[in-house]
Amino acid sequence: MATIIDGKVAAQSVIETVTRAAAALESGVGVKPGLAVVIVGNDPASHAYVNSKSKMAKQCGFNSVQHSLPEETTQEELEKLVSELNADPAIHGILVQLPLPKHLKSEPVIQSIAPEKDVDGLNVVNAGKLATGDLASGLISCTPAGALILINKIHGADLSGLNAVVIGRSNLFGKPMAMLLLSSNATVTMAHSRSKDLPGICRQADILVAAVGRPHMVRAGWVKPGATVVDVGINRVPAPEKGEGKTKITGDVAYEECAAVAGAITPVPGGVGPMTIAMLMANTVVAACRTFGRPIPKF
Numbered sequence: 001m002a003t004i005i006d007g008k009v010a011a012q013s014v015i016e017t018v019t020r021a022a023a024a025l026e027s028g029v030g031v032k033p034g035l036a037v038v039i040v041g042n043d044p045a046s047h048a049y050v051n052s053k054s055k056m057a058k059q060c061g062f063n064s065v066q067h068s069l070p071e072e073t074t075q076e077e078l079e080k081l082v083s084e085l086n087a088d089p090a091i092h093g094i095l096v097q098l099p100l101p102k103h104l105k106s107e108p109v110i111q112s113i114a115p116e117k118d119v120d121g122l123n124v125v126n127a128g129k130l131a132t133g134d135l136a137s138g139l140i141s142c143t144p145a146g147a148l149i150l151i152n153k154i155h156g157a158d159l160s161g162l163n164a165v166v167i168g169r170s171n172l173f174g175k176p177m178a179m180l181l182l183s184s185n186a187t188v189t190m191a192h193s194r195s196k197d198l199p200g201i202c203r204q205a206d207i208l209v210a211a212v213g214r215p216h217m218v219r220a221g222w223v224k225p226g227a228t229v230v231d232v233g234i235n236r237v238p239a240p241e242k243g244e245g246k247t248k249i250t251g252d253v254a255y256e257e258c259a260a261v262a263g264a265i266t267p268v269p270g271g272v273g274p275m276t277i278a279m280l281m282a283n284t285v286v287a288a289c290r291t292f293g294r295p296i297p298k299f
């Protein structure tokens with residue numbers, strides 16, 4: 001049976017470091033780390049995530065500001081808010097919750113966030129630093145940063161000689177995850193929906209990271225015996241066992257059968273998800289410490 005990698009425990013330890021660093025900043029310069037979360041529209045799942053981010057920010061001792069904009073917000077209005085937040089000295093981190101409503105273009109909004117406040121790591125400056133091997137001076141996308149910490153719990157920091165396969169190639173996750181694994185000396189394959197023989201590629205992986213967005217797509221036969229399986233999927237599916245009309249979240253990995261083959265596996269919920277929120281707090285406190293030239297905590 002595989003080792004179950006507990007993301008809640010790992011996230012708690014990140015949160016403790018963040019909370020200590022936030023308190024040190026406040027006692028040193030009298031300023032709390034400020035996180036602004038912007039959400040547009042009425043999607044209930046997005047609002048639930050944003051509320052848990054705001055709650056965690058308060059728990060860490062941050063100045064947490066939430067901007068909930070109506071569905072009919074225009075591109076100009078949204079970009080104006082981002083530019084105000086860019087100029088606001090009380091705000092050190094800005095997150096615009098994705099996806100945006102269909103009439104809005106997310107790319108110009110993301111690129112308009114000041115790189116030093118871009119706690120999602122999506123600005124080309126931060127993505128470029130990661131791609132050129134500068135892991136120290138920018139901000140790294142929260143979910144891959146959190147997934148790497150979970151991988152390091154099993155394999156240590158140096159992944160030399162290990163084959164890593166990332167399924168998924170998004171800017172938010174797949175690309176930065178691949179860059180982090182490469183920087184850790186893994187031999188990295190990026191697979192995706194157009195890859196030939198996905199199961200065969202995955203069976204080569206000592207570290208298999210799934211971010212496909214399809215519930216239980218990764219099956220036991222895709223997993224090399226003893227491999228570490230990291231499930232990044234957050235899929236909301238019906239849960240009739242909880243009552244009529246109820247839902248639950250489930251991963252991209254068929255958990256039970258893959259756990260029987262894997263050496264280690266992250267569950268959903270309780271795996272990568274809690275790490276995402278913890279690393280958002282970590283990025284925010286790092287951004288705030290940099291602003292004041294204070295020591296940067298290590299995660």
Ligand SMILES: Nc1nc(=O)c2c([nH]1)NC[C@@H]1CN(c3ccc(C(=O)N[C@@H](CCC(=O)O)C(=O)O)cc3)C=[N+]21
Nearest residue numbers: 049096097098099120234249269270271273274276277
């Ligand atoms: N700009 C932007 N950045 C994001 O990082 C971003 C985003 N937009 N849009 C939506 C996705 C989704 N996301 C999650 C974060 C935490 C959990 C999480 O904590 N999940 C818990 C349980 C959650 C539950 O039970 O519903 C878990 O996996 O254990 C899930 C999903 C961040 N996202």
